[in-house]
Amino acid sequence: MRSKKLSFIxxxxxxxxxxxxxxxxxxxxxxxxxxxxxxxxxxxxxxxxTYSQQIFDRNSYFWKEMKWDAKFLPMVSxxxxxxxxxxxxxxxxxxxxxxxxxxxxxxxFFTCIAGTSWSQVGKSxxxxxxxxxxxxxxxxxxxxxxxxxxLLKRDSSNVEYLWRTSFMYCIIGFEQKTESSKQEWYxxxxxxxxxxxxxHPQNAxxxxxxxxxxxxxxxxxxxxxxxxxxKLIKSEAELTLKLDPKTAGAYHILGRWHREIASxxxxxxxxxxxxxxxxxxxxxxxxIKNFEKAILLEPMNSIHYFELAQSYLARDxxxxxxxxxxxxxxxxxxxxxxxxxxxxxxKCEKLLKEI
Numbered sequence: 001m002r003s004k005k006l007s008f009i010x011x012x013x014x015x016x017x018x019x020x021x022x023x024x025x026x027x028x029x030x031x032x033x034x035x036x037x038x039x040x041x042x043x044x045x046x047x048x049x050t051y052s053q054q055i056f057d058r059n060s061y062f063w064k065e066m067k068w069d070a071k072f073l074p075m076v077s078x079x080x081x082x083x084x085x086x087x088x089x090x091x092x093x094x095x096x097x098x099x100x101x102x103x104x105x106x107x108x109f110f111t112c113i114a115g116t117s118w119s120q121v122g123k124s125x126x127x128x129x130x131x132x133x134x135x136x137x138x139x140x141x142x143x144x145x146x147x148x149x150x151l152l153k154r155d156s157s158n159v160e161y162l163w164r165t166s167f168m169y170c171i172i173g174f175e176q177k178t179e180s181s182k183q184e185w186y187x188x189x190x191x192x193x194x195x196x197x198x199x200h201p202q203n204a205x206x207x208x209x210x211x212x213x214x215x216x217x218x219x220x221x222x223x224x225x226x227x228x229x230x231k232l233i234k235s236e237a238e239l240t241l242k243l244d245p246k247t248a249g250a251y252h253i254l255g256r257w258h259r260e261i262a263s264x265x266x267x268x269x270x271x272x273x274x275x276x277x278x279x280x281x282x283x284x285x286x287x288i289k290n291f292e293k294a295i296l297l298e299p300m301n302s303i304h305y306f307e308l309a310q311s312y313l314a315r316d317x318x319x320x321x322x323x324x325x326x327x328x329x330x331x332x333x334x335x336x337x338x339x340x341x342x343x344x345x346x347k348c349e350k351l352l353k354e355i
Contacts, residue, residue, distance in 0.1 A: 074090070
């Protein structure tokens with residue numbers, strides 16, 4: 001059944017977009033959609049019959065999420081006694097079609113089932129989220145990633161799921177042994193971060209996660225990638241702070257950004273100016289100021305101290321070496337509560353010996 005309006009939804013249903021002469025997708029094949037880096041925005045308006053209020057939902061789907069030559073398996077069937085059966089195990093299950101005659105471009109699957117307790121579904125999802133959040137706080141990154149990837153399958157537009165998954169891809173990616181493997185993880189993080197800010201432009205954490213992913217891509221990338229991402233990283237970090245001035249990580253990113261730009265040679269700075277125009281900042285002084293702000297917000301995070309010391313050493317003015325030592329000593333006195341703390345303390349102790 002196809003209809004422009006549904007007055008009552010008792011079973012599962014699938015939204016269908018016919019690809020005809022009026023469709024913007026006409027004559028497009030899979031490679032075309034990939035080259036365009038297409039994104040599809042889906043908006044739904046409905047009536048909550050309990051409160052008689054309009055409700056809205058919006059989802060975004062990038063080209064990487066599209067499935068070709070497939071259709072959803074039917075969830076609804078009849079038993080031998082004639083009763084209606086809804087098989088939830090088939091939710092989002094696909095059947096691959098063999099014939100190109102039935103090429104289907106799947107965009108959205110929205111399920112509404114009579115008699116389902118949505119409050120129970122919401123509670124279950126909330127418990128899952130709390131589990132993932134706890135694992136993240138405990139820095140059990142791999143376990144947390146499994147949880148949030150599962151949550152993303154349930155709701156691919158949820159900003160909490162998007163930014164947290166993006167952030168964890170960055171963390172775990174950094175632990176990979178080869179540069180190519182790191183880049184694969186960072187690319188996934190960047191994809192999710194971009195999706196998060198596209199759907200939720202007013203969410204500070206989304207912009208922060210996107211900035212982190214871009215920073216990671218740049219850290220191990222070529223000079224070309226560094227130059228291309230330079231302005232975007234800065235703008236995303238600054239937007240994060242505009243939305244939430246207490247995001248210490250954004251100050252950390254800006255600290256590293258200013259130090260990185262300050263270290264560029266004449267040719268690289270000329271290239272940046274030619275492509276983007278003059279970039280304000282890019283000095284060791286600005287780097288130091290931002291790391292000091294990060295420390296004020298997160299005084300127990302020793303990585304800020306380590307990077308601040310690096311910036312003092314990079315500036316290399318009178319008494320900068322002693323300033324670096326002072327901050328590193330303070331860092332080693334911070335109580336170790338996690339594996340990251342232990343690793344950061346070791347880095348600080350090692351740098352102290354090298355100065």
